[in-house]
Each structure stands twice: as C-alpha cells, then as structure tokens.
Amino acid sequence: MASFLFIAIMFGNLSAYARLLDNNEKQRYAANTAIFGGIDPYSIELKNFILPLDELPRITSEAVTNFLIFRVSPATQAEIRAYKSLDAFTQFASKWIEDIKALKINNSFCVIGKVMHLQKINSPSLNIWLSLSSNGDILNSHCDCVAGLGEACTHVAAVLFALEYVSKQEESVTDVLLDRAKIQEKFP
Template sequence: MYSEYVENLDNEAKQRYIEKIKDINYKDPYLLHNTELSTSASDLPDVTYIDIVNYMVYGVSAYTLEEFKAYKSLQAYNLFSCGWVLNVFAKKMAAMCLVIGKVRHSQRLSEKPLSPWFLANRQGVIQSAHCTCMAGLGESCTHIAALMFFVQYTVLKREEKSVTSIEQYWGKPKKSVDFAQVKDIDFSTPSTSKESAPKEGSSVPEMEDVEFFKFCGQLRDAGCNSALLKVVPGFNDVEIGWLVS
C-alpha cells in the first residue's frame, strides 16, 4: 500500500521509489503517522558534513548512473539556517533510520511546505532520499540537503553536553549535604571558625543605636541618596529627639 503521491508517479519513478524503501520493509514514509515517529534527537542518525557531501556530490543517480555532483544543493545550508526546515521526525527501522520533515519554499512561503525524507544507517551514511518537489525525483534537491543539514546540526549539539546537563559522573560525595537557604549556611572553615568564635563567658557585641544614627548622618552629609535614609526616622522627615548627627 502506497500513498496517493506515490500512486500518481509514472511507472519508472514509482518503481525507483519502491526500490528505495525496500530497506525499511517497503513502508511508504508518507503513510507513517506522527504517533509512529519520534521527535527525540537521540533517535537521529549520526549524520556529519562529510556524509552529506558524499551523498550530494559523489552519490550515484539511479537514472543516469552518474554522480549527482549537486554542488549547488550544498547551498541549502541557507535554507536550514533561515529556519525553513520544520517538523522533523525520525524512525528507527531495522538497521536503517528514516528522517522525514517539512521544508518551506524559499521563494513561495504561502505554498504548502515540501516533504523530503532520507534513509541513513546508524553510523550516518546516507543511502537514499526523496522529496515532493519537482526536482525530488532526482534525489538531490536543496530541500533534501536542508533536512540533512538540520540533522547534522542537531546531532552536533546533541554531542556537546556540559557537566551540568548530565548526571554526576566523577564520583559520589563523601557525605550528604542537605539543601538550605543562603542565610542558614555556615561558610566558615574550621580555622576561621576557631578564630572568630567568642570566648567562653563572652558575648558578641552589637552595634549601638547611637553608632547606627551616626552612620546615617554621614550618609546624609555625603549627599548619598540611600534607600536606608528613606526608612530611618529623622532622615525621612520624621523628627526624633535623640538623633545624633
């Protein structure tokens, strides 16, 4: 069973299409529902720039038996970088991985997006491709290449994991540490704790109110527009009798 698109192809193009999908048990990619496909980057084949060049430039056409030499298709990176690649899905099938997506027309944005797909093995070597555009039967159009560049970029970013994005791998902590608010955390080291700890029978001195208001007076005299002065009586136009300037 094939999609309406495939049934409307001429006999030669239809037979070539069927030959390409034999590696995925003759399942027509255009009949797969979104629920059968994955949007996870981990399911994409490991496509590299070299894989794209090997296919688009040195791949052999099934029609002419000559290399594609589709150098202009490598300019499709602009389609990808401009955001024209949409709704990319993947499906692992046997030893192959199918990637299918939507790509906007670069000059006719109001038209229905095109539907390119390609097949690659798990190592990223591209086996075949197709697109619903006029040049799609040639298997090396810019829309196919744009989809490949999207996958290559996604795989590259997938591999760039930082130590904060994955589970701790360098060893377990020697002791468990509970979460706490900053105000409740003791940042002192054992040495500084001994030096700063009050002696037995003594108490930690607190700033006297007189000293505090002297400090506020110095802020005022320095012309400082401090928010502190706006809430302290005597400096926010509230008179108090024992203010020391």
C-alpha cells in the same frame, strides 16, 4: 518476472502521492522504500515518528557531501553532483525547516521533514523523507518537490544540514524549531 512481482507487491504499499508518479518514477520510488521493508514513509502516521533526534546516528559533513555530490545516481550511473543543494544551508540557517521527526524501521532510520518553499512562500510546505544506516550513512531520500525525484534537492539538503548541526551541538533540532515558532508568534 520476479522483478515485476516485486514491483507489484511494492506498489501495494505505496502512499497516494507515490501512486500518482509515472511508472519509471514509481519503480525507483518503490525501490527506495525497500530499505524500510517496502513501507512508504509518506504512508506512516506522524504519531509513530517518536524517536528523539539525538538518538539518530551521527551525521557528518562528509556524509552530507558524499550523498549530495559524489553518490552515483541509479538513473544516470553518474555522480549526482548536486552542487546547488549545498546552498541549502541557508534554508536551514534561516529556519525554513518546519519539522523533523524520526522512526527506526528494521535496521535503518527513517527521517521525515517539512521544509518551506524558497520561491513560493505561501505554498504548502514540502515533505521530505530520508533513510540513514545505523552508522550514519545517508542511504536515499525523496522530496515531493519537482526536483525531489532526483533525490538530492535543496529541501533534502536543508534537513541533512539540520541533522549534521544536531550531531555537532548540545541543542536539539526540536529546540531550534521551537525558537522559530516563538519568533513566528511575535512576528506573524
């Protein structure tokens, strides 16, 4: 009974996107937002994401690999083993990430991003969110693509690679995204 009440309360805070998920997916999604006190990242206005990306905890390649490959799926109780998501580095390197923003909620960090489709270039960009602990552990993620319900799609991975890159570089992700915008202005 208590878990039903918890889920009912959580559903009240979900975005329009999340409310369209089937019940099992909705429960998992609501559980993932618990790290943010039940606040759905898709329901937060973009203007609130004001944390400079260089103030995020350092993301290491080990953290990215652990999250994409070795993390245990709550649905299957087996390792995720999303080896294909490791190919997402090319999405980052090819500058398919349109935007990354961050916000601190409670003791965690919420990162949102927009990533272009690989196969559907004219389709709207996909929206991802992920949560980070204060020590740089990747806690969970979501993408509104078909594979995003598995929490380890290539779009999430591309943003993770971008954050890892920022952790290693002096140049910020914002600078990288601005370079991409300049190129698009020259070659629309």
